[in-house]
Amino acid sequence: MNSVSVIIPTYKRSKRLSQAIDSVLKQTYKNIEIIVVDDNGINRFQKDTKEVLKPYIEKNQINYICHNTNLGGCKARNTGAFAAKGEYISFLDDDDFYEPSKIEEQINFIENNKKLDACICSMYRIDENNVKIESRENIARGKTLKEAILDGNLFTSMLLIKKSVFIKLEGFSEIPRFQDKYFHYKFLSAGYKIDILNKQLLTLVEHSESRISSLSAKKIITSLNLLTQFENNHNHLFSENEGYYIKYRHLIKKVEVLCAGKYSDKLKSLLYCFKSIKYASKKNYHYIFKLMLKSLLPNFIIKN
Structure with missing residues (x-):
């Protein structure tokens, strides 16, 4: 039976952490190592996290790794993955949770398709009040580099990947946002094989957030530019219309x-x-006009 390491980075969400860990402990697949990477740094949040983790550590149910300072989710995932002993790696955010058969079904899917290096599954989404969110983002999409760039999606918890492949790709890249999508691009451009197991095998919890700050906006714009640079480097894959859509x-x-x-x-x-407007199709004009109005109006009018 192949061994699997589940990496759970945690930062300021100790209240939901037990639910995430318990969902891994309840997996039908049993050869699992759980690695919790505490990215709080040395502060009160680390103290709260250690209190939650204490019974799991005492029962040897998890391996605990602590960063002395907050390094971000990308480095926290890499820390856990590079320390993992499993032949496969799976990821889980500290406020999300797996369905009981998640690991078993993904392992079987890869093992029954020997050419595969990884697979992604679909997911459920709920808000903070446990209300279901229906969205096309819940369904895994994109099995080739072209599909991934044009319409693909990848949330880290969807992924089960061979550790050897993850290491060769040097893990998640240090970009401010969209590390999961950028990893998808790296994975596919290197010629590795992925496929979709179209079953909803985990639940992602969406949190309400305040308006994007100027600093956050800069990080997002920087990340979008890096993704676009990658897309431009592969523009030979796309027709003129597809290239216009990407722009x-x-x-x-x-x-x-x-x-x-x-x-x-x-x-x-x-x-x-x-x-x-130069790159838009006619069906997009209405949306562009709507965004123009939003750009022209003061925020207090938009909110009202």
């Missing part, structure tokens, strides 16, 4: 980030709106 999507994502920001952000978003 349109990149510009519109920038608008969506900036249009509810401060005055200087709104001006940038308006500029991106005008640029996007």
Whole structure:
């Protein structure tokens, strides 16, 4: 039986951490190592986390790794993965949870398709009040590099991957946002094989967030630029229409980030709106116009 290491990074969410760990302990597949990477740094949040983890550590149910300072989710996942003893690696955020058969079904799927290096599953999503969220993002998409760039999705908890492949790819890259999507690009461009197990085998919890800050907006824009650079390096894969779609999507994502920001952000978003028209299809014009209005109006009017 192949061994699997489940990596759970945690940061300021000790209240939900037990649910995540318990969902792994209840897996029908039993050859599992659980690694919890505490990314709180040395502060009260680390103290709270250690209190939650104490019974699991005493029962030798988890391996606990602690960062002395907060390094971010990307490095926390890499820390756990590089320390893992399993032949396969799976990831789980500290506020999400697996269905009981998640690991077993993904392992069997890969083992029955010997050419595969990884697989992704679909998922459920709920909000903080446990209300189900229906979205196309719940369904795994993208089995080739082209599909991944045009319409694919990958949340880290969907993934089960051979550790040897993860190590060769040097883990998740240090970009401010969208590390999961960027990893998908790296994985596929290196010629590794992935397939979709179209079953909802985990639940992702969506949290309400405040309006994006200027600092967060800069991080998102930087990350979008890095993704676009990757896409441009593979533009030979795409037809002219597909290339236009990629450019349109990149510009519109920038608008969506900036249009509810401060005055200087709104001006940038308006500029991106005008640029996007060149690449948009007619069916997109209404949405561009809507975003233009959002860019022109003060935020207090938008909220009301």
